[in-house]
Amino acid sequence: MSGDFANLLADLKEDEVLKLTKERIESGEDPMKILEDSREGMGIVGKRFADGEYFLPELVFSGELLKQVTELVKPHLTQAVETKRLGTIVLGTVAGDIHDIGLNIVDFMLDVNGFEVHNLGVDVPKEKFVDKVKETKAPIVGLSGFLTPAFDAMKETVEAMEKAGLRKDIKIMIGGGQMDDEVKKYAGADAFGKDAMAAVALAKQWVGAS
């Protein structure tokens, strides 16, 4: 049955997934098992996205399904959910830029792929990135930006990491609308990722999990 559940979720069958979730809860099944199956389903979604079978609509809709399943399951959890994480990532849209569509999709994909993500939101001052890296000891930073003013803001954020003595311990990736390898060089980042899956691949590579 668990395989069915994961596949129904991966196939985005909303009604069936929710119905089955309720049935499994009512039958007294361990709610942790339902969450594990959901994670397996999201893994399939991620793979289909990477393979070019799924695009953003499927990705975002699957996230919505996961959210609903989690909400149904939550009241029945007896223990705190603890999952082993691959690594920690600090993520945010750089100062002066208020775009968050791509940011949230990257956050979501990193999360379902096993990373602990600290999403600082939009228009994040460089100091805030520095503070968060110090606090979390995250080895990876993701800088998001959509428009051209983000070029300089990214550069300044990378420089702030350098100044704070953190640069040598972290890897920095950038992504978003007008970003590319030119901007990566300009900003002094380590990599440019063209989409959410590229971010996952880079992160896995950097923590030695790929």
Place this chain on the structure above:
Amino acid sequence: MDDTTKKWEEMTWQERRDERFKRWLNPPDMKFVSPEAEKLYKERVTRFIKAIKLEETDRVPVMLPTGNSPAYYAGADFRTIMYDYKVMRQAWIKYMDDFGDMDNFMGPGLTPSGKIAEALDSRINKLPGLGLPDDSPMNQFVEGEYMMADEYDLMMRDPTDYALRVNLPRTIGLFESFRKLPPLNFFMMGEAWVAALSDPDIRKTFQTLMDLSGEYRQWQAAHAEVRNLVVSRGYPSLFGGGIMAGAPFDHFADVLRGTHGIFMDMFRQPQKLHEAMEYQLNLLTASLKGFPMTACPICVMPLHKGDDTFMSDAQFEEFYWPTFQKLLLAMINEGLVPMPFAEGKYTNRLKQITDTPRSGIIWWFDQTDMAEAKKILGNVSCIAGNVPTSLMMTGTTMQVKENCRKLIETCAPGGGYILAGGAHIDTDKIENLHAMMDAAKEYGT
């Protein structure tokens, strides 16, 4: 019957377009600063017209991505020219004086009035000092769910009422009071208006609007003057058709349902979304009837959520293209030249957008593979693009020139190509804009 006496309804779309091209070539009441300026103006417009018609040109035309860079070149910034129309005027004149030969020059048309923007208090369009840092070189849109999932029918029942009483109060602070307006229907006659305006909040909204009219006239006059100055010096405007609405899908995805909302609708209520897009298409095509003779027939249409990364081929085919294609055809039929600006990547899309009349459209590409674009669209549509914005902003003149050379070699043979930037640049990088012009002259003849 002679062509010139043919009635508009009897003309083919090409004849209608030729009428609009004539108007573009011969701007009425325009006093050029010199016969030389007039001659150059006509040469430049002709270059673009030939490119649109997929004919060989004397040299590859260039659409420079100047954006707001004149403001920065003059030592000012975006925020300053939103408030100080004199500085704006001087900046644009200085840029023209200093730059020299350009095939077109964008006016400051996308710069709103700061005072008006302050009073409007938009929640969806943020500006420097108004939701963005003072030194921000451009505006930014805040996406959100401004129309709820269950409001499609409400909107289609009466789009005007919906816009005024539901959408405006959600998106623009000044119109918050419009929530309290009675339904704007047939019964909204005579006294009902007086009654509505007896509400102090509603009255305040109208009073603010009236108080802004003087500012608007100043802004409008300053912009019209710069527009005229630009043309009088021989630089055509390519954006004189006015920015038209984009694809019906984006209409809902960008400003009404938002990315998250539209994705939900694609799965949960696809039929409703289709119905609403058809409805929107009909509104748009109806508004095209008797579309005025504008300074230039090109209509820029920014496209967002149909690109390679947003959706699959199948989703584009189902949700994006059908209503957008019909809109393009309706515009072409009126003699207009749609110029979809395909933001992001459209390489996968190319094979899906070939079914339009030959030479009817200019496709302006941002990050699309231009060799593929030439191969697939070259015989159908004029293509424009796509020096990377990152290169324009951070590269050297040599790198820009080299990039232009490759683009010209790939796209120019046989005609139907305009050298353009992937997007506008908004800082002072005049040397890289010069490099683009130089490249067209050196390699594009």
